[in-house]
Amino acid sequence: MQLARQYDLSWVEVEGVASFYHFFHREPAGRYTIYLNNSITAEHSGMADVKAAFEEATGARLGQTDPTGTFGLYETACIGLSDLEPAALINFQPFTQLTPQKVKALVWQLRRGVPPELLADEIPQHIQHSLPPEQAVLLRPFEPGQSLEPLLQLSPTEALEQIEASGLRGMGGAFFPVGTKWRLCREQPGDEKYILCNADEGEPGTFKDRMLLQYLPELVIEGMIHAAYTTGAQEGWIYLRGEYRWLLPGLKAALAHYYASGWLGAEIPAQEPFRFDIHIQLGAGAYVCGEETAMMNSLEGLRGEPRVRTYFPVERGFRQKPTVINNVETFAAAARVIELGGDHFASLGTSQLKGTRLLSVAGDCTHPGIYEIEWGTPLADVLDWAGAESSMAVQISGPSGECVNASYSHRRFDWDDLRCGGAVTIFNEERDLLRILHNFARFFTNESCGVCTPCRAGNFIFSRKLDKLSKGLGRADDYVEIQNWSNIMRQTSRCGLGRAATNALLSAIENFPGYFAGYFGKQDNKLKHPFALDEALQDYRNAVGRTLGNE
């Protein structure tokens, strides 16, 4: 109520914003708030046992605090630690590779008053594969300021030309040419422009930006500085997902260093000196805020709902001003482009996708972690390096991407094949495909912003459909229905979330026909639909049993 009065809003508007974000609780969430993630890699790594251990040790049930209010235990989506599952956040500190024993010890420590920061696990850089010096772009030695030096010799236009020549495309999944975007922003009239760094890495299975922000934040900062130089923007934000709050001290320190060195603030040294400030804004637990217009709304203090795309962000973005939004890795790569030269970058990769990219590989493999690859690399090589054995499926770009059959050895990371946004999640033969897809469907159902019908209702409807399939209640019609329903969602959704939500399912059906034949083709009599009669009668039987005194 106070907030409402302070900002002259009605209380329900404040509630509207607060209730949108997963991490804003309107009831006490415990002195120690524990978030267990429900990604499929966590599930496969034994999160169920970890959860049971937490429940026993804390006395709290999932979704609640314990009676004393000391511990709050909640579920959340992937927290960006897929290479170290089962992982959790306690007061936004990371805890990795949990086991029931570890949990027990942990909770005991917390009860004794040891602060979570002291108990939290160190997160390694986890580089599993890097490229030789001629080819490496991101994972190569770096000193702060290294990429800013060339600016002393480059005008903003010249710097922009380097970016354009490189052919660099956005690394967040949309692959829009970075040079084009920055030029468009430059050409907009007006002085007020913004540079936004999308650090809301929310796609489950993606953690490359985590690594960059933790171990190479300077690269990212410098990339943003280049963006400001070439576009004329003077202010920028890093929108950091709430799950990465533990990275904040490091980031702030890095920023402080840049201010101290004169590379941020007024009069940044360059051929044409300029001013640029960077702030950090924390997210609060909403995957959809990774969508650029949703992110801008969130940054403006609104619900993180994607906007109707009447204008591109470069035309009217943050505060309705020209805005450049790019992914963390994109800024890092841009810095390298200025450092190494646009032509050098363009000489790497393939004719359609230039340069290299980072992959975050996790799942059923011996070497989960960060991989830098040149575009054009075969999937089989990555699986090999990762130590994946008996692989069945690989999910490329997370739940919104493609479910690839691991035996398709000809697949490559390239523009017209695996146009991967970063996440590579490996599943071996013991995993159940439908369970994986069901996990994805539930993810989208929870993360939909809820504004448009097809995504809000469609994802829920799909969840139920997968529920049914998992119980063996599939019928021959299902194949056609899934195609039809997916098409509807794709054509009518307001933003990419709804459009991409059924990608995994559709690609899985196409890539694993034998598996799905078992679920769709089981029906002998096409007129009589499968129906779980006994299950449907169970509630009634239980009710009767209770009144008769025998449960």
Add this chain to the structure above:
Amino acid sequence: MANTIPIIINGKTVQAQAGQNLVDAIRDAGTFIPSLCYYEHIQPPLGTCRVCTVLVNGKPTAACTAKVRPGQKIVTHTQELEDVRKGMVEMLFAEGNHFCPACEKSGDCDLQGLGYRLGMEASRFPRLFVNRLIDYRPERMVIDHNRCIRCRRCVEEVVTEDGKAVFSFVNRGKDTRVDIDYDEEPKLTETEAMRAMHICPVGAILVRGKSMARPVGERKYDQPAQGWEKAEGPIEVPKPRPGAPKKVVATTSLAGCFGCHMSLLDIDEEILDAIELVEFNRSPLTDIKQFDRRCDVAIIEGGCCNSENVEVLRAFRENCDILIAVGECAIWGGLPAMRNVIPIEECLLESYGRTMNLEDGQVVIPHHEDLPELLDQVYGCQEIVRIDHFIPGCPPDARHIWKILKHVLFGEAYVLTHEEFKYD
């Protein structure tokens, strides 16, 4: 003449106002485009329902979110687009708990009207049956979240005199809901509250004492509408052809109230002619329990609420060539499906455990070898067996039922009038 530019709609060049909203431009050009959340002066347009999806320069777009721009090529009607738009309406019906038969807005409801206009007989999506709140706390209004389609009109349009919002979306994803500010709402005048009720396209906002729609026959969607034929005369039964065997029809009422069977009999005197063409086999009208021959057509009234309904429905599917689900109950559960959001145990205890003046105070839930067991939900028939035709209504108009019957049995062509296609 204001600024008009040429654009192409469905292959034809038309002159349209530059910058005009595309929904209006399409309508001004005389082409039909459905819309639901679109409300002219709200800027930027809401773009929430997606019912107005068309192709703009090849890209699927909600027409209300686009403006007339030079060189635009718009396609409004392909089979796919029509299916996609109908899919939106069907999704909305599946998402909420839309019980047209018991709703004050029935007959004036835009969602319902769209269902009629697009010819939605049954939603292709299984209904979700999520328990949703009916909020009685506001002073003037009652908000029924079962019906809200989250179009957002009220959020953007309804403000108090000092500019404060009264409604807002809260939560996210499938839990998204429109909440009302209990401190701001009482500040609305009655006129303002009525306006909120009227701009709501469905029956989610009700002003106490003012919410009953106009009488049946005088409501907005009872009137002859564009695209519908006018009402016709009495039902006519075809003349029997000499030597032609009678068609065999079976009927049953599962978890129905029998209104659909009564509507079937509302053919009145025509039944004297009908029985020369049609004989009834297993049916409440004949009491034949076992099928003693294959039937051409089965009329199914009512959904499945217990184990016996499922058995009977399956038997009908096995013995009849064509199944017609008649009435809302058979299609998706109908009014009895109001119990779907409540655990069956609660329903049973309410009737048998807390009944007045119970003997001995002992709770007895009926359970016996001669009684069928109850299902956890009321299911529409298409969840149990393949259904060939759907006739919506509560009950459907007699003419609608007989038109479909004649079509299925004798191949007669039919056209439905607006009076005959109803959900209530």
Add this chain to the structure above:
Amino acid sequence: MPEQKTTKITIDPVTRVEGHGRVTLHLNEQGEVSDARFHIVEFRGFERFIQGHPYWEVPVLVQRLCGICPVSHHLAAAKAIDQLHGLSPDDLSPTATKLRRLLHYGQIFQSHALHFFYLASPDLLLKGDTPASQRNITGVILANKDLAKRGILMRKFGQEIIKAIAGKRIHGVAAVPGGNYKTFTPEERLYFLDGKAIPNVDTMIAWTQETLETIHQYHHDHRAWLDSFAHYPSGHLGLVDAAGGLELYDGRLRATDAQGQPTLEDIPADHYHHYFGEAVEPWTYLKFPYLKHLGRDRGWNRVGPLARLNVCDHIPTPLAEEERQRFFAFAGNRPVNRTLYYHWARLIEMLHCAETARDLLHDPEILSDDLVRTGHRQGEGIGVVEAPRGTLIHHYRADEKGKVTWCNLIVSTTHNNEPMNRAVREVARRELSGQQEITEPMLNQVEVAIRAYDPCLSCATHAIGDMPLRIELYDHQEQLLAERTKDSCDHPLF
């Protein structure tokens, strides 16, 4: 003690309450009917899911309890909702009251016509040796097309009255809190009076009188059987007006015992809960109401046309009153406890409804637009009407915000639950006990008894062809010895 061998005979389906009903008969070793039960197999949970809805939605919602008499539920609920507005039936405008009465009497007319002509007439009007395959409306049409057509047109008349007042024949909307929804126009009135599009109300009266002649003759010709069939003592319950006359829309509750002694003396209908209790049995979803002060075994009552005639002192319209007097003169005593006299009583009510409809149609007040009254919100409302099948009680509580918090419905057929069970037992004992073989006609007699009560959704009950039957013979160790299924042939079973 030597174990008894029992035979269980199931008649499935029989009559319905919003669905199916079945009868099980248990015969002991001597072939005597040791038990007979009428199971109602439907449950829908209205009493729970109505809670939480706004009370003004209730009349539109509850009529979906039944597709034959939705108007009864609509009006009973409407009266209860009026009371939630602090309005008693007397507080409504004369126009609203008269329109509601016209609607109500019109719907009873159609419902009784449906039952008599579509369902009961085959049993009564066709010869006793008519084969089962013709014992149905088709058979009646073949035997007497004019009579059948009349019946259809009489049902149509009632349905058209409903449509004029409620907007639809089935599940329309007539009542709003405090009154009615739409006016009745002069054109609509003319439609029912001029005899052009449909036979007019005077024709309805004439036809009903002629049908009464037929039934009177029928009773004369089959006296012995009709007097002894399903003849057992019972209480009787119905509404009466202030002068003790037959009243179907709004009156006081009166009940008598089998001898005619009052057991409920003209109490206000909204005090019903002080007097009635309900019992539950595990073998049926339908409850058993009874008068508390008489207990479960003696407190049950027949409801419906026979009971209503038994409890009232006179009928307020002259032609029907004449018929009533003739009825009791013929029967010899009052009250009549003979089940099959229900059909005759039903026709007398039809006549009364037609006369009442005529009087109302000629009343200029029904054309006025003074339709709604306002009152002050109360917490509780009770509405009681006489539905075609008997006394119907709707009882609701709603909080000050308008939410229904509690609901109790005693649907007419519920009162007849015990009477129908008795009827089944009586007839089974009479027809089946000690018989060497059980034939289809014997089992049909059980149905004839049930049918007389016109249980709700009676559309469900008539047979073209034989009564479907499955008989299972069990020995004392509950081993299945023999099973016979009979479909549509006339052969005896054993």
